[in-house]
Amino acid sequence: MPADAASPDPYFVALGEGRYAPTEQASGAWQPGEMHFAPLGGLLTHAIEQHRRPRHAGEAAPLLLARMTFDILGFLALEETSVRVETRRPGRTIELTEATASIAGRDVAVARAWHxxxxxxxxxxxxxAEPLPSPADSLASEFGVNWGGGYVRSVEYRECGGRAPGRNRAWQRTAHPLVSGEEVAPLARWIGLIDGANGIAVRERPDRWxxxxxxxxxxxxxxPEGAWVGxxxxxxxxxxxxxxxQTALHDEHGHVGFASQTLTVRPSPQR
Structure with missing residues:
Protein backbone atom coordinates (compact mmCIF):
# COMPACT_ATOMS: atom_id res chain seq x y z
CA MET A 1 0.00 0.00 0.00
CA PRO A 2 1.13 3.65 -0.27
CA ALA A 3 3.69 4.84 2.20
CA ASP A 4 1.16 6.78 4.28
CA ALA A 5 -1.28 3.86 4.54
CA ALA A 6 -0.80 3.56 8.33
CA SER A 7 -2.77 6.76 8.91
CA PRO A 8 -4.12 7.85 5.53
CA ASP A 9 -5.87 11.17 5.11
CA PRO A 10 -9.36 11.13 3.55
CA TYR A 11 -10.18 12.68 0.20
CA PHE A 12 -13.01 14.69 1.78
CA VAL A 13 -14.00 15.77 5.29
CA ALA A 14 -17.76 15.93 5.92
CA LEU A 15 -18.84 19.32 7.24
CA GLY A 16 -22.56 18.52 7.56
CA GLU A 17 -25.64 19.51 5.54
CA GLY A 18 -24.20 18.17 2.30
CA ARG A 19 -20.96 20.16 2.54
CA TYR A 20 -17.49 18.62 2.14
CA ALA A 21 -13.94 19.94 2.38
CA PRO A 22 -11.49 18.30 -0.07
CA THR A 23 -7.99 17.52 1.19
CA GLU A 24 -4.70 17.63 -0.69
CA GLN A 25 -5.24 13.93 -1.51
CA ALA A 26 -8.06 15.01 -3.86
CA SER A 27 -5.91 17.47 -5.83
CA GLY A 28 -5.85 17.05 -9.60
CA ALA A 29 -3.22 16.29 -12.21
CA TRP A 30 -3.69 18.96 -14.88
CA GLN A 31 -3.07 22.20 -12.95
CA PRO A 32 -2.54 23.54 -9.41
CA GLY A 33 -5.62 24.28 -7.32
CA GLU A 34 -7.71 21.74 -9.21
CA MET A 35 -9.65 18.78 -7.82
CA HIS A 36 -9.25 15.40 -9.52
CA PHE A 37 -12.61 14.14 -10.73
CA ALA A 38 -12.06 10.56 -9.50
CA PRO A 39 -12.70 11.27 -5.79
CA LEU A 40 -15.46 13.74 -6.67
CA GLY A 41 -17.15 10.98 -8.66
CA GLY A 42 -16.89 8.80 -5.57
CA LEU A 43 -18.37 11.58 -3.44
CA LEU A 44 -21.37 11.97 -5.77
CA THR A 45 -21.89 8.20 -5.70
CA HIS A 46 -21.69 8.31 -1.89
CA ALA A 47 -24.32 11.06 -1.78
CA ILE A 48 -26.66 9.03 -4.01
CA GLU A 49 -26.18 5.89 -1.89
CA GLN A 50 -26.88 7.90 1.28
CA HIS A 51 -30.00 9.42 -0.26
CA ARG A 52 -31.38 6.02 -1.27
CA ARG A 53 -30.47 4.03 1.86
CA PRO A 54 -33.22 5.12 4.29
CA ARG A 55 -35.91 5.03 1.61
CA HIS A 56 -35.19 1.42 0.65
CA ALA A 57 -34.27 -0.22 3.95
CA GLY A 58 -37.31 -2.52 3.83
CA GLU A 59 -37.73 -3.12 0.10
CA ALA A 60 -38.66 -6.67 -0.90
CA ALA A 61 -36.11 -6.85 -3.75
CA PRO A 62 -33.00 -4.65 -3.77
CA LEU A 63 -32.31 -2.18 -6.55
CA LEU A 64 -28.75 -2.48 -7.88
CA LEU A 65 -26.69 0.10 -9.73
CA ALA A 66 -26.81 -0.53 -13.48
CA ARG A 67 -25.50 2.73 -14.94
CA MET A 68 -23.80 5.85 -13.61
CA THR A 69 -23.07 8.90 -15.75
CA PHE A 70 -21.06 11.95 -14.72
CA ASP A 71 -20.88 15.22 -16.65
CA ILE A 72 -18.17 17.72 -15.71
CA LEU A 73 -19.61 21.22 -16.07
CA GLY A 74 -16.58 23.38 -15.31
CA PHE A 75 -13.31 23.87 -13.46
CA LEU A 76 -13.15 21.78 -10.28
CA ALA A 77 -11.53 24.07 -7.73
CA LEU A 78 -10.02 22.37 -4.69
CA GLU A 79 -12.48 24.14 -2.40
CA GLU A 80 -15.49 23.37 -0.22
CA THR A 81 -18.00 21.36 -2.22
CA SER A 82 -21.76 21.14 -1.69
CA VAL A 83 -23.82 18.20 -2.94
CA ARG A 84 -27.58 18.06 -3.42
CA VAL A 85 -29.49 14.92 -4.38
CA GLU A 86 -32.97 14.24 -5.73
CA THR A 87 -34.89 11.23 -6.99
CA ARG A 88 -35.83 11.98 -10.59
CA ARG A 89 -37.77 8.79 -11.30
CA PRO A 90 -38.92 6.81 -8.24
CA GLY A 91 -40.00 3.19 -8.59
CA ARG A 92 -40.06 -0.27 -7.02
CA THR A 93 -38.17 -1.90 -9.91
CA ILE A 94 -36.38 1.00 -11.66
CA GLU A 95 -35.17 4.28 -10.19
CA LEU A 96 -33.21 7.31 -11.42
CA THR A 97 -31.33 9.46 -8.91
CA GLU A 98 -29.41 12.67 -9.61
CA ALA A 99 -26.65 14.34 -7.57
CA THR A 100 -25.13 17.74 -8.31
CA ALA A 101 -21.88 19.13 -6.92
CA SER A 102 -21.38 22.88 -6.60
CA ILE A 103 -18.36 24.99 -5.64
CA ALA A 104 -18.64 28.68 -4.70
CA GLY A 105 -22.30 28.64 -5.72
CA ARG A 106 -21.63 27.22 -9.21
CA ASP A 107 -22.63 23.74 -10.37
CA VAL A 108 -19.50 21.87 -11.46
CA ALA A 109 -20.61 18.25 -11.94
CA VAL A 110 -23.77 16.19 -12.14
CA ALA A 111 -24.24 12.43 -11.67
CA ARG A 112 -27.23 10.33 -12.73
CA ALA A 113 -27.63 6.79 -11.45
CA TRP A 114 -30.04 4.16 -12.77
CA HIS A 115 -30.83 1.37 -10.32
CA ALA A 129 -14.66 -10.08 -21.10
CA GLU A 130 -11.60 -12.22 -20.39
CA PRO A 131 -10.30 -11.70 -16.82
CA LEU A 132 -7.11 -9.80 -16.09
CA PRO A 133 -4.08 -11.30 -14.37
CA SER A 134 -4.67 -10.86 -10.63
CA PRO A 135 -3.18 -7.89 -8.72
CA ALA A 136 -0.86 -10.37 -6.98
CA ASP A 137 0.48 -11.44 -10.38
CA SER A 138 0.87 -7.87 -11.66
CA LEU A 139 3.86 -5.55 -11.36
CA ALA A 140 3.87 -2.76 -8.78
CA SER A 141 4.48 0.50 -10.60
CA GLU A 142 4.34 4.29 -10.17
CA PHE A 143 1.05 5.74 -11.39
CA GLY A 144 2.40 9.28 -10.95
CA VAL A 145 5.34 9.14 -13.38
CA ASN A 146 3.51 11.26 -15.98
CA TRP A 147 1.18 13.08 -13.61
CA GLY A 148 1.15 15.52 -10.69
CA GLY A 149 -1.36 16.08 -7.90
CA GLY A 150 -2.12 14.46 -4.58
CA TYR A 151 -4.75 12.07 -5.92
CA VAL A 152 -2.35 10.32 -8.30
CA ARG A 153 0.19 9.88 -5.50
CA SER A 154 -2.48 8.42 -3.20
CA VAL A 155 -3.25 5.40 -5.39
CA GLU A 156 -1.56 2.01 -5.34
CA TYR A 157 -0.96 0.90 -8.93
CA ARG A 158 -0.02 -2.39 -10.58
CA GLU A 159 0.40 -3.15 -14.28
CA CYS A 160 -0.44 -6.44 -15.98
CA GLY A 161 2.10 -6.06 -18.81
CA GLY A 162 1.78 -5.14 -22.47
CA ARG A 163 1.71 -1.35 -22.08
CA ALA A 164 1.77 0.57 -25.38
CA PRO A 165 0.76 4.10 -26.40
CA GLY A 166 -2.98 4.29 -25.84
CA ARG A 167 -3.19 0.77 -24.44
CA ASN A 168 -2.72 -0.73 -20.97
CA ARG A 169 -4.06 -3.21 -18.43
CA ALA A 170 -3.67 -2.34 -14.77
CA TRP A 171 -5.08 -2.38 -11.23
CA GLN A 172 -5.66 0.41 -8.74
CA ARG A 173 -6.74 0.66 -5.13
CA THR A 174 -6.37 3.22 -2.37
CA ALA A 175 -5.91 3.10 1.39
CA HIS A 176 -7.36 6.59 1.80
CA PRO A 177 -10.95 6.92 3.04
CA LEU A 178 -13.28 8.63 0.60
CA VAL A 179 -15.03 10.69 3.29
CA SER A 180 -14.31 11.11 6.99
CA GLY A 181 -17.26 11.70 9.31
CA GLU A 182 -19.82 9.64 7.35
CA GLU A 183 -20.32 5.93 6.65
CA VAL A 184 -19.33 5.20 3.05
CA ALA A 185 -20.53 2.25 0.97
CA PRO A 186 -17.80 0.13 -0.70
CA LEU A 187 -19.42 0.85 -4.08
CA ALA A 188 -18.72 4.59 -3.71
CA ARG A 189 -15.06 3.92 -2.88
CA TRP A 190 -14.77 1.63 -5.91
CA ILE A 191 -16.37 4.10 -8.33
CA GLY A 192 -14.18 6.81 -6.82
CA LEU A 193 -11.19 5.30 -8.64
CA ILE A 194 -12.59 4.78 -12.14
CA ASP A 195 -11.88 8.24 -13.57
CA GLY A 196 -8.21 7.28 -13.31
CA ALA A 197 -8.67 5.13 -16.43
CA ASN A 198 -7.81 8.15 -18.59
CA GLY A 199 -4.35 8.30 -17.04
CA ILE A 200 -3.18 4.69 -17.25
CA ALA A 201 -2.96 4.30 -21.03
CA VAL A 202 -1.59 7.63 -22.21
CA ARG A 203 -1.26 7.99 -25.97
CA GLU A 204 0.82 11.18 -25.73
CA ARG A 205 2.81 12.74 -22.90
CA PRO A 206 0.53 15.03 -20.86
CA ASP A 207 3.18 17.75 -20.74
CA ARG A 208 2.92 17.98 -24.55
CA TRP A 209 -0.74 17.17 -25.18
CA PRO A 224 -18.15 -5.04 -7.97
CA GLU A 225 -16.53 -6.57 -4.89
CA GLY A 226 -13.33 -5.76 -3.04
CA ALA A 227 -10.98 -2.78 -3.13
CA TRP A 228 -9.16 -3.36 -6.44
CA VAL A 229 -10.38 -1.82 -9.70
CA GLY A 230 -9.03 -3.51 -12.83
CA GLN A 246 -12.77 2.96 -23.29
CA THR A 247 -12.27 0.51 -20.44
CA ALA A 248 -13.43 -2.97 -19.53
CA LEU A 249 -13.76 -2.84 -15.73
CA HIS A 250 -12.82 -5.74 -13.48
CA ASP A 251 -12.70 -6.76 -9.86
CA GLU A 252 -10.67 -9.71 -8.57
CA HIS A 253 -13.50 -12.10 -9.54
CA GLY A 254 -13.62 -10.99 -13.18
CA HIS A 255 -15.31 -8.59 -15.55
CA VAL A 256 -18.02 -6.32 -14.08
CA GLY A 257 -18.77 -3.75 -16.79
CA PHE A 258 -17.47 -0.91 -18.93
CA ALA A 259 -16.47 2.74 -18.63
CA SER A 260 -16.09 5.41 -21.30
CA GLN A 261 -14.78 8.97 -21.24
CA THR A 262 -15.03 11.73 -23.86
CA LEU A 263 -11.72 13.55 -24.26
CA THR A 264 -10.86 17.05 -25.47
CA VAL A 265 -7.44 16.77 -27.12
CA ARG A 266 -5.28 19.88 -27.57
CA PRO A 267 -1.62 20.91 -27.41
CA SER A 268 -0.33 21.73 -23.94
CA PRO A 269 0.50 25.42 -23.32
CA GLN A 270 3.92 24.17 -22.14
CA ARG A 271 4.63 22.52 -25.47
Missing part, protein backbone atom coordinates in the same frame (compact mmCIF):
# COMPACT_ATOMS: atom_id res chain seq x y z
CA UNK A 116 -32.90 -1.67 -11.31
CA UNK A 117 -34.34 -4.63 -9.44
CA UNK A 118 -32.16 -7.67 -8.76
CA UNK A 119 -33.38 -10.82 -10.60
CA UNK A 120 -31.75 -14.27 -10.73
CA UNK A 121 -30.36 -14.53 -14.28
CA UNK A 122 -27.54 -16.99 -13.64
CA UNK A 123 -29.13 -19.43 -16.11
CA UNK A 124 -28.42 -17.02 -19.00
CA UNK A 125 -25.27 -15.31 -17.68
CA UNK A 126 -22.58 -14.83 -20.34
CA UNK A 127 -20.61 -12.48 -22.56
CA UNK A 128 -18.11 -11.23 -19.99
CA UNK A 210 -3.74 17.71 -22.89
CA UNK A 211 -6.68 15.31 -23.02
CA UNK A 212 -8.98 15.98 -20.05
CA UNK A 213 -12.30 14.18 -20.05
CA UNK A 214 -15.69 15.89 -20.19
CA UNK A 215 -17.60 12.99 -18.73
CA UNK A 216 -17.52 9.44 -17.40
CA UNK A 217 -20.12 6.74 -18.06
CA UNK A 218 -20.11 3.42 -16.20
CA UNK A 219 -22.26 0.39 -17.07
CA UNK A 220 -22.30 -2.59 -14.69
CA UNK A 221 -23.60 -6.09 -15.41
CA UNK A 222 -22.43 -7.24 -11.96
CA UNK A 223 -21.89 -5.39 -8.68
CA UNK A 231 -8.70 -1.66 -16.15
CA UNK A 232 -8.36 -3.02 -19.67
CA UNK A 233 -8.09 0.36 -21.37
CA UNK A 234 -7.77 1.71 -24.91
CA UNK A 235 -7.39 5.41 -25.76
CA UNK A 236 -8.24 6.73 -29.23
CA UNK A 237 -7.53 10.24 -30.60
CA UNK A 238 -9.35 11.54 -33.66
CA UNK A 239 -8.19 14.17 -36.19
CA UNK A 240 -10.19 17.15 -34.88
CA UNK A 241 -9.55 17.44 -31.15
CA UNK A 242 -11.74 14.62 -29.86
CA UNK A 243 -10.79 11.37 -28.16
CA UNK A 244 -12.28 8.43 -26.28
CA UNK A 245 -11.02 6.35 -23.38
Missing amino acids: SVAVDTTAVEGGA MFPNLDLTIHLHRQ YDTTVSFGPAGHGIT
